[in-house]
Amino acid sequence: MSKEDIIKRYTLDKDDGEVTIVPRNPIYDVIPSEDKPLRVAAYCRVSTMNEAQTSSYELQRNYYEDYITKHENWILVGIYADEGISGTSRKKRDAFNRMLQDCFDGKIDYIVTKGIHRFSRNSVDCLSVVRELRQCDPPVGVLFEIENLDTLRNNDYELYLTIMAAFSQEESHAKSESMLWSLEKRFRDKNFLCPTNALLGYEKEDGKMVIEPEGAKTVRLIYDMFLAGYSCSYIAHILTIRGRPTGKGNPIWSYGSVLNILKNERYCGAIVAQKTFTKSFLTHETAKNKGQKQAYYKPGHHPAIVTMAEHRQALLLLSSNRVNGSRLFGNWTLTVVRKGLLSGFIPINRAFGGYEAAHYVQASNSIKEDLPVGEISVPVIPGCQVVRTQEFVDLQAAMVSITRKEMRFNKACVKKLPYIEFAEILLHPLEKLLAIRPTDERNYNAIRWNQSKDGTPQPPKISCAAFCRILFDLMGWRPSWNIRLTAVCLSKNDESILMFDLREAEFRLLQDIPYCSDTHSRRRKTYHPPTWADNFGVSMEQYKTTCRMDRAMLLTDWHIDAPGEPAPGFEPDVVILTEEDIRRKIDELGAAI
Numbered sequence: 001m002s003k004e005d006i007i008k009r010y011t012l013d014k015d016d017g018e019v020t021i022v023p024r025n026p027i028y029d030v031i032p033s034e035d036k037p038l039r040v041a042a043y044c045r046v047s048t049m050n051e052a053q054t055s056s057y058e059l060q061r062n063y064y065e066d067y068i069t070k071h072e073n074w075i076l077v078g079i080y081a082d083e084g085i086s087g088t089s090r091k092k093r094d095a096f097n098r099m100l101q102d103c104f105d106g107k108i109d110y111i112v113t114k115g116i117h118r119f120s121r122n123s124v125d126c127l128s129v130v131r132e133l134r135q136c137d138p139p140v141g142v143l144f145e146i147e148n149l150d151t152l153r154n155n156d157y158e159l160y161l162t163i164m165a166a167f168s169q170e171e172s173h174a175k176s177e178s179m180l181w182s183l184e185k186r187f188r189d190k191n192f193l194c195p196t197n198a199l200l201g202y203e204k205e206d207g208k209m210v211i212e213p214e215g216a217k218t219v220r221l222i223y224d225m226f227l228a229g230y231s232c233s234y235i236a237h238i239l240t241i242r243g244r245p246t247g248k249g250n251p252i253w254s255y256g257s258v259l260n261i262l263k264n265e266r267y268c269g270a271i272v273a274q275k276t277f278t279k280s281f282l283t284h285e286t287a288k289n290k291g292q293k294q295a296y297y298k299p300g301h302h303p304a305i306v307t308m309a310e311h312r313q314a315l316l317l318l319s320s321n322r323v324n325g326s327r328l329f330g331n332w333t334l335t336v337v338r339k340g341l342l343s344g345f346i347p348i349n350r351a352f353g354g355y356e357a358a359h360y361v362q363a364s365n366s367i368k369e370d371l372p373v374g375e376i377s378v379p380v381i382p383g384c385q386v387v388r389t390q391e392f393v394d395l396q397a398a399m400v401s402i403t404r405k406e407m408r409f410n411k412a413c414v415k416k417l418p419y420i421e422f423a424e425i426l427l428h429p430l431e432k433l434l435a436i437r438p439t440d441e442r443n444y445n446a447i448r449w450n451q452s453k454d455g456t457p458q459p460p461k462i463s464c465a466a467f468c469r470i471l472f473d474l475m476g477w478r479p480s481w482n483i484r485l486t487a488v489c490l491s492k493n494d495e496s497i498l499m500f501d502l503r504e505a506e507f508r509l510l511q512d513i514p515y516c517s518d519t520h521s522r523r524r525k526t527y528h529p530p531t532w533a534d535n536f537g538v539s540m541e542q543y544k545t546t547c548r549m550d551r552a553m554l555l556t557d558w559h560i561d562a563p564g565e566p567a568p569g570f571e572p573d574v575v576i577l578t579e580e581d582i583r584r585k586i587d588e589l590g591a592a593i
Contacts (some may be wrong), residue, residue, distance in 0.1 A: 040068050040110045041077040041099055045118050057083050064112060077108050103133055103140045115146035116161070127161055194271060194302070200247035200261065201305050209302035216305045218244045221585055222261050223306045226314055228577050232258040242589045262318060268311035269304030309573035316354030320466065332444065334363040334570040337426070340559025341490070341497070341552055343367065345426040345435055347564040349445045353466030357474040360429040363567035398487035400434075400500060401508075404472060404479050405465045409436075414450050414457040416489045417496055423449040423460075425467070429474055433547060434485070434500040437560055475502055482508040484526070488547040495560045499547035 042064035046057045061079050068076045080099040102108050111133070113119045119142070120126035130151050133140040141152030151157045194209060196202040201215035218239065225235050236253035246257050265272055299308070317332070332352055337345045344367050346360055398412040413436075417423065420438040424445045427434055439446050451458040477483060484507075485500040508526050552558065566572065577585070 037073050037075055038109045039077045039107065040071075040074045040112060041080055041102070041108045042068060043080045043096065043099055043111055043113045043119065045082045045093070045096070057081065060114065068112065074110075077102070100129065100132070103136055106136075108140055109138070111140065111142045113142065113144060116144055116149075119144065127158065130157070130161060194266065198247040199264075199266065201267065202302070211303050211305060215247070217589065219261060219267055219305045221589065222258055223267075223310055223314060224577050224585060225582055226258075226262055226317065227310060227574055228579070228582055230582070232262070238586060242586070244589060259318070262314045265311060266302070267305045268308045269302055270299045270308070271301040272298075307574070313572065313574045316352075319354040320349075320351045333572045334359060334567050335564030336363055336367050336567045337562050337564050338367060340557065340562045341548060341555055342426060342435060342437065342558075342560070342562060344430065345428045345433070345564075346567075347445050348425040348427055348467055350425065350447065350462060350464035350467045353469065355470075357429065357470050359570075360427065360470060360474070363570055364429050366568045398489060398498065400485050400487065402468060402471060402483040402485070403481075404468050405463065407462045407464055407468065409459045409462075411457050411459050413487060413498060414459050416487065416498060417449065418457070420449050422446040425464075427471075431548075432475070432502040434471075434502060436487075436498040438496075439561075471502070475505070477505075477507075480509065484508055488549070490547070490549065490552045492552065492558060495558050497558075497560060501547055 044057065044060035044064065046060075061081060064079055065076065068074050080095040082093045082095045099108070099111070103111070116126060120129065130142055133142060134151065139152060141150060143150050147160065149157060149160055151161070154160065196204050196209060201212055201219040202209050203212045204210070222235055222239075225238070226232070232255045236255055236258045239253040239258075240251065243251055244253070245251055246253060250257075261267065313333075320332075332349055334355060335347055337343055337347070344364050346364055396412055398416050399410050400413065401408045417436070417438065422439050422441050422443070423436050424439040424443060425434065425436060425447065436449075438449075447460060447462055449460055451460055471477070471483075472479065483505050485502065485505055487498045487500055490497050490499060506526050
C-alpha cells in the first residue's frame with residue numbers, strides 16, 4: 001500500500017487531526033494464519049549410499065508426501081532430498097541449495113524436516129540459514145519435527161537452535177573421529193581398503209586383488225614407453241588412437257591419466273594408506289599427507305604388474321622437468337667418475353631432480369679414490385697469502401651467477417673454453433667443487449656452451465631449477481641469494497676444464513639504494529663471507545689444493561672424458577626397451593598408428 005493510497009483511504013473523509021492506525025498487510029505476518037494456504041516443502045537427507053540408508057531415504061520421502069497432503073491448507077511444493085551427502089557442509093548439497101534458492105525466489109512459505117541433524121550438522125550454517133529464511137519477504141519458516149521447534153512461532157528459536165545444532169555438530173564430529181580411528185585400526189592390522197572399480201589392470205576375486213590381463217597390458221606398455229624416454233602426452237596419444245580404455249572405461253587418455261598410473265604404487269604390488277587426510281570434518285577439505293598424519297605402507301600386498309625397481313625409476317624420472325618435452329634418458333641415475341682429475345665428481349643432468357643433496361654426498365662418498373703421491377715444487381713463503389681475485393674488480397675474470405632457477409656464465413668463461421660447442425656440468429659434493437668439461441651433443445647431460453652469433457662468443461644461460469635446488473640445499477644458501485663464483489681454469493696440453501669452489505662464493509642481494517633525496521632504486525649489493533674479513537686470500541699451502549690444482553700438476557693423464565659409472569646402491573635395475581621393441585609392443589595392441 002503506497003503513501004498515496006493511505007492518504008486517499010483514511011483522510012479524505014476524516015479531517016479531525018486524530019492519529020489513524022493503518023492495519024498491516026497480513027501477508028507479512030510472521031506467524032502464518034491457519035486459514036492461509038501455505039506452500040510447503042520437505043527436506044530429507046541420508047549421508048551414505050548403503051542399502052539401509054537408501055531404505056531410510058525412501059521412507060522419508062513417502063512420509064512427507066503423506067504428512068503434507070493431510071494438512072488442509074498446505075500445498076506440497078516438492079520434496080527436496082540429498083542422497084549420500086554429508087550434512088556438515090552446504091557445498092555439495094544440491095537439493096538443499098536449490099530449496100533455499102526457491103525460498104529466496106518466493107516459491108516456498110514453509111519447510112518441514114525431520115530434525116536439526118537432517119537439516120544441518122554445522123551449527124553456524126544452521127543458524128545462518130534460518131536467519132536468511134526469516135529475512136525473506138514474506139518470511140519462510142522451518143519446522144523441526146523431533147525438536148518440535150517452529151522458527152516462525154518460537155521467538156526464542158535461536159537459543160534452542162544454537163544448542164541443538166551444536167549437539168548435532170558434536171555428534172558428527174564424534175562419528176568422524178570414530179571412523180578415522182577404525183580406519184587406522186584396520187591399517188595397523190594390515191587390513192587395507194583397495195577398491196578396483198577404477199584401478200586399471202586389477203579386479204576382485206573372492207575379495208582379493210587379481211590381475212586383469214587386458215588392463216595389465218596397457219599398464220605394462222605405459223611403463224615401458226615412459227622408461228624408454230617417451231613423454232606422458234605422447235603415451236596418452238598412442239593409447240587413445242589404439243582405443244585402449246582407462247580404468248573408468250574412458251577411451252580418451254590425457255597426460256594426467258598416464259601420470260596417475262606412473263605414480264600409483266599399487267601397480268608394483270604395494271599399497272600406501274592415508275596418502276591424504278581430511279583437514280576439517282565440517283568442510284570435508286582434503287590435503288596431501290606430508291607428515292601431518294601417520295601413513296601406512298605395505299609392500300607385497302597383491303600381485304604386481306611392474307617391478308618395484310621400475311616403479312621407483314618412473315618416480316625418479318617424473319621429478320625431471322623434461323617429462324613433457326624432449327625425451328629423457330630413462331636409465332638416468334647417479335653415476336660417479338672413478339679415475340683422473342675428476343675422480344669422485346658426479347655428472348649432472350640439469351633437468352633431473354629425483355635425488356636429494358644427501359644422495360649426491362652418498363654417491364660421491366662411495367668412491368675410494370687413488371690419490372697421486374708426490375709434492376708440488378711450488379715455493380712456499382711462510383705467512384704469505386695468495387690474494388683472492390674477488391677482492392678486486394676484474395672484468396676479465398671467468399664467473400658464473402647462480403640463482404634458484406638458473407646459471408649464467410659470462411663471456412670470459414666461454415673464452416677460457418673457446419673450442420667446445422657442448423659442455424657437461426659435474427659436482428663434487430664432498431669437496432664442494434663445480435666443474436665444466438667438454439662433451440658432445442650425444443651426451444644426455446650436454447648443454448650448449450658457445451652460443452656464438454656472428455663469431456662473437458655468447459655466454460650460456462642455463463635453466464636448471466632442479467640442479468640449483470641441490471646446490472642451495474648442499475651449501476645452505478638462502479633462496480633469495482644470487483651466488484657468484486669465480487672460475488679457476490686448468491689446462492694441460494689440449495685438455496681444459498673450469499673449476500668453481502662453492503665455498504668461495506659471493507652473495508648478491510637486492511636492496512633499495514637511494515640515488516636522490518626522494519627516490520630509490522633496486523640494485524644488487526655484493527656481500528662476502530665473514531671468513532674473508534681477517535685475510536686477503538689463502539695461504540700458499542691451501543692455495544696448492546684449491547680446485548685440485550695439486551692433483552692436476554701431479555697426474556700424468558687427466559682423463560677429462562672419463563665417463564661416470566653407477567655408484568654403489570644406485571645401479572639401475574630396469575630394462576630399457578629399444579624403439580623397435582616399443583613399436584612391436586604397440587602393434588600388439590591393435591591397429592597400426
